[in-house]
Amino acid sequence: MGESYKVAVIGAGIAGLLTARELQREGHHVTVFEKASKVGGIWLYDPRVETDPLGLDPNREIVHSSLYKSLRANLPRQAMSFLDYPFLKKEGGDDQRTFPGHEEVLRFIEGFARDFGLMELIQFGHQVIRVELVDEVTHEWVVESRTRETESTWESKEELFKAVVICTGNQTEPNIAEFPGRDTWPGLQMHSHNYRTPEGLENKIVVLIGNGPSAHEILKEISPLAKQVHQAIRGPSVENYDSPWQHPMTDYFRKIECARNDGKVVFQDGAIVEADVIVHCTGYKYHYPFLKSNGIVTVDNNRIGPVYKHVFPPSLAPWLSFVGLNTWSVIFRVMELQARWVAKVLSGMVELPSQEAMASSVEELYSEMEKKGLPKNHTHSLKNDEFEYVSWLAAQLNIKPLKRWKEVTVVSFIEWAVQHGENFRDTWDIDKWMQEIDSSD
Structure with a gap:
């Protein structure tokens, strides 16, 4: 000692x-x-x-x-x-x-x-x-x-x-998306840090900014209840959902084009949505x-x-x-x-x-x-x-x-989860995967 x-x-x-x-x-x-x-x-x-x-x-x-x-x-x-x-x-x-x-x-x-x-x-x-x-x-x-x-x-x-x-x-400490009109847009804005349940989002038109894990999880939970869910995403989507409209970001730092005083949200792909809620799933x-x-x-x-x-x-x-x-x-x-x-x-x-x-x-x-x-x-x-x-x-x-350790990393889990689809938690045989890693040369 x-x-x-x-x-x-x-x-x-x-x-x-x-x-x-x-x-x-x-x-x-x-x-x-x-x-x-x-x-x-x-x-x-x-x-x-x-x-x-x-x-x-x-x-x-x-x-x-x-x-x-x-x-x-x-x-x-x-x-x-x-x-x-x-x-x-x-x-x-x-x-x-x-x-x-x-x-x-x-x-x-x-x-x-x-x-x-x-x-x-x-x-x-x-x-x-x-x-x-x-x-x-x-x-x-x-x-x-x-x-x-x-x-x-x-x-x-x-x-x-x-x-x-x-x-x-x-x-x-939430990291908030920056875009013109954010501070004067009349609807409800929140960060995923303050999301607990989908209550209050029923029949709402919701804009999700981001496509990380929290965005996808919240998306799955609110989609059956919300009227529409529009998602501003970085790059191509890795999963397919029936409910959301997805809008690629051409300017990553700006996230969406702007939010207007009349409640409309303009995406970088030119789409315009009259939204009720914007959820910032934009990290910390x-x-x-x-x-x-x-x-x-x-x-x-x-x-x-x-x-x-x-x-x-x-x-x-x-x-x-x-x-x-x-x-x-x-x-x-x-x-x-x-x-x-x-x-x-x-x-x-x-x-x-x-x-x-x-x-x-x-x-x-x-x-x-x-x-x-x-x-x-x-x-x-x-x-x-x-x-x-x-x-x-x-x-x-x-x-x-x-x-x-070389095979079991966060990146490897994400890659395998994508291969196993949206329900990877219940369909992926992790024990078998681990055994194959341990038995490999």
């Missing part, structure tokens, strides 16, 4: 719980700050929606979870397991499906927290409002949190830590209003930077780190390996490169992205690099990568 420090973990979702476990295993003294009253993060269903359905009002009370009531995982249990804690079907359990509903995922997360004694590390109902370096010599950080006393009053407290790990996820922004780093760590078009290997800001490492920044990496092993890396770096069991070398690596990544024409908001995407990244993390930890 190496060095032992007092470490704050911000968030008790999957990333936070994995980080707390790994820190505890390395002998660190861990405090987890969680705004909600339970563990689960984005997997903790909350029927509430925000007072501003677009999420533009900075003074709104933020609802962390983006789950809609009927959501099922779009990855199988096997891909949501941890290295030493598989997501098994429980005999007599409520949900035996390979692609379970969100309630079953939450039960798995709660079981993990209980089995590893993490619940006693968590300060529930504590919203973090400030994380700031207060001593550059001793590397001490202050974490200021607040708890609600009454409906209108809060009590704040400050606590000092040697290190802070931010595990707040990236699916809470990285958002860390509590982090005061004196400009060292910034958010620029969804690029958190500079951050070495998506985890450590070079000039603040290892005393500040992030776990779970990456998009296209919802397979939990990425977060698990990141958490283990952070814990072992803090304990001195794994060494980081020099600050200069880490900064150089970040600049090299930015340069490569620029050469490939990739925008800044792809910085933390592992869409085509997941296996290389997890293999790199495993090497830092002296773990031999499993053979299946």
Whole structure:
């Protein structure tokens, strides 16, 4: 066992719980700050929606979870397991499906927290409002949190830590489509973050902007009830539905041509629809209003930077780190390996490169992205690099990568899901697919 420090973990979702476990295993003294009253993060269903359905009002009370009531995982249990804690079907359990509903995922997360004694590390109902370096010599950080006393009053407290790990996820602050007339269009606009059920959309003409997973799931749910569903899509559709009219985007950043004061929505293909509702299924922004780093760590078009290997800001490492920044990496092993890396770096069991070398690596990544024409908001995407990244993390930890890691990635699941069609969750024999991978040369 190496060095032992007092470490704050911000968030008790999957990333936070994995980080707390790994820190505890390395002998660190861990405090987890969680705004909600339970563990689960984005997997903790909350029927509430925000007072501003677009999420533009900075003074709104933020609802962390983006789950809609009927959501099922779009990855199988096997891909949501941890290295030493598989997501098994429980005999007599409520949900035996390979692609379970969100309630079953939450039960798995709660079981993990209980089995590893993490619940006693968590300060529930504590919203973090400030994380700031207060001593550059001793590397001490202050974490200021607040708890609600009454409906209108809060009590704040400050606590000092040697290190802070931010595990707040990236699916809470809505990213809203920009187009002329958006702010004056008279109909209802909402982000998918505030969608829970199709109630209220009956017999409405609905415009969906986006064609990611949330757009397709919401589309399937509202189509039988809505009068019409028009979808602004990026590129050709990968699925066929009977109900929606699909309109390709020629200008990705603009999404639709415009929205008029008379209620009409004009698409980039020239179609005009008199709509009642616009649903922005347009993803999320990285958002860390509590982090005061004196400009060292910034958010620029969804690029958190500079951050070495998506985890450590070079000039603040290892005393500040992030776990779970990456998009296209919802397979939990990425977060698990990141958490283990952070814990072992803090304990001195794994060494980081020099600050200069880490900064150089970040600049090299930015340069490569620029050469490939990739925008800044792809910085933390592992869409085509997941296996290389997890293999790199495993090497830092002296773990031999499993053979299946190369084949079992988010991209591979999406490709196979497309092949199996709209009902892939119930028709795809995942166990057979996994066995074929494990038995291959």
